[in-house]
Amino acid sequence: MSTTTATREQWSGPLGFILAAAGSAVGLGNIWKFPYIVGENGGGAFVIVYLLCIAVIGAPVMMCEFALGRHTQRNPVGAFKALSPKSSILAHLVGLGVLLSGIFLLLFRCWGWGALLIGLGLLIIRHGWVLVGVMGVVAGFTILAFYSVVAGWTLGYVWKAISGQLAFTEVAAAKTHFGHFIQNPAWALGCHFTFMLLCVLIVYRGITAGIERWSKILMPLLVLIILALIIRSLTLPNAMVGVRFYLTPDFSKINTDSVLIALGQAFFSLSLGMGAMMTYGSYLDRKANLFTSTLSVVGLDTLIALIAGLAIFPAVFAQGFNPDAGPGLVFQVLPTVFNQIPLGAFWAFLFFVLLLIAALTSGISLLEVATAYFVDERGWPRRRAVVVVGGAIFILGSLCAISVSDWARLEWIHTGLVQIFGTTKASFFDTIDNLSSNWFLPLGGLFISLFTGWIWGTKYALDEIRHGSSNFGDVHLISLIAGLKDDPSHNASVHVVTLASLWGIFIRFISPVAVLIAFLHTIGWLG
Ligand code: TRP
Secondary structure, eight states: OOOOGGGOOOOSSHHHHHHHHHHHHSSHIIIIIHHHHHHHTTTHHHHHHHHHHIIIIIHHHHHHHHHHHHHHTSOHHHHHHHHOOSSOHHHHHHHHHHHHHHHHHHHTTOHHHHHHHHHHHHHHHHHTTHHHHHHHHHHHHHHHHHHHHHHHHHHHHHHHHHTTOOOOSSHHHHHHHHHHHHHOHHHHHHHHHHHHHHHHHHHHTOIIIIIIHHHHHHHHHHHHHHHHHHHHHHTSTTHHHHHHHHHSOOGGGOSHHHHHHHHHHHHHHTTOSSSHHHHHHTTOOTTSOHHHHHHHHHHHHHHHHHHHHHHHHHHHHHTTOOSTTGGGGTTTHHHHHHHTSTTHHHHHHHHHHHHHHHHHHHHHHHHHHHHHHHHHHHOOOHHHHHHHHHHHHHHHHHHHHTTSSOSGGGHHHHHHHHHHHSOOOSSHHHHHHHIIIIIIHHHHHHHHHHIIIIIIIHHHHHHHHHTTOTTTTTOBHHHHHTTOTTSGGGGOSOOSSBHHHHHHHIIIIIHHHHHHHHHHHHTTSOO
């Protein structure tokens, strides 16, 4: 169905697009996850590794996604369809490899995995690169399913802060409370439902009246709230101990694992690897500057992740709590911390509203990917697409919600999975999270860079980026860094190292190799 081009909606301007894309990027990953993984992995030293991953892999891949989306004006499936060659040797090789490993596994009597890989191999041989787009759309379902459950908890905690239920005097009590809360199906499902409903209501209105309008309201609010929290946190007695814990570099903690954690976090935090940025880019016109947009989105995302730690750690230390609480930090330690400072309920309320806003602007981007697929490729009206996709994600997410910590309520799925695949994760929630974050996103990122670098071609991608950013291809990087932007040599016609050539090298070699290593490591094939 390719008749929709003429009526396809577009962002009303660069600001709306940047705020929406930054809204997608800034999410639970920044405020809930980034601070504690920094705390656990060597503070400032980890931040340096993370910044490298962002600069060398994150930003170049984001530019690929924007370019692919804008060039094709399509959702991820449509984008790969439009640009895929009739037959691709690389795709056939990958398909053949997967098929052979499937046969190999059958020989070892791993029936489930064997059959799965054989089926997948055949699909790859038949459909080639389009499957990368399909994987992106599927990832939209699986990521939003568990994301919405956690987002629902933040919604529940906003309510608890208002109604004064967070007055814990010790972390143990907060922990028990949290445990009961997430295990209670009525609460977990109710909050998950409400969050999905909010996402559906926004995406239902479309690009400008829905996503863009709400991003323009929510993102400035998010920045104001986080600044207020930082000021409160940094002015508590002893706050500096927390800052020191958060940022003092400890290089002894940096090892392969922390580098891989940084890379995975960079992908998740920048919303890369499943076509969310591609979809947002597809609503752009040719005048938009993809290079400066990428810098703004990456910059905002990184800044907010970094300063989220400044809102959290000083408060935790000022009240003498232990920071290594990991994932439980925000739902267990923080409410207890807030309870000890004046107007605690108010600060707790602000904090959970902050989390909720961050999650909402990310949730809508996840929902938009699958919605755009049904609108572009299946010709559905947007409203029907949003409601059907939202409903399906609600159901998948409900399974996550009722089985966050074990398989108790989903024994039948568990038995099935064990029979087919041998091993499974601790819960349905973990299985879905693992599948999305450790499989779909890295593989998606790998294939997006390989596709841009070798199939579509850096040359054509660069042509796309040049629209709206005319000198991206010709800036002499060395003289730019040296501060010689106004020197005549800067505009000389022969340059070896330009921004564009560096980008091409990153996309063709560095990022696929790095992502591949990270992927093989997480699935346990390396070390
Ligand atoms: N980036 C968001 C966060 O940091 C989550 C998110 C939104 C996302 N859209 C995505 C992650 C697409 C991966 C892919 O919380």
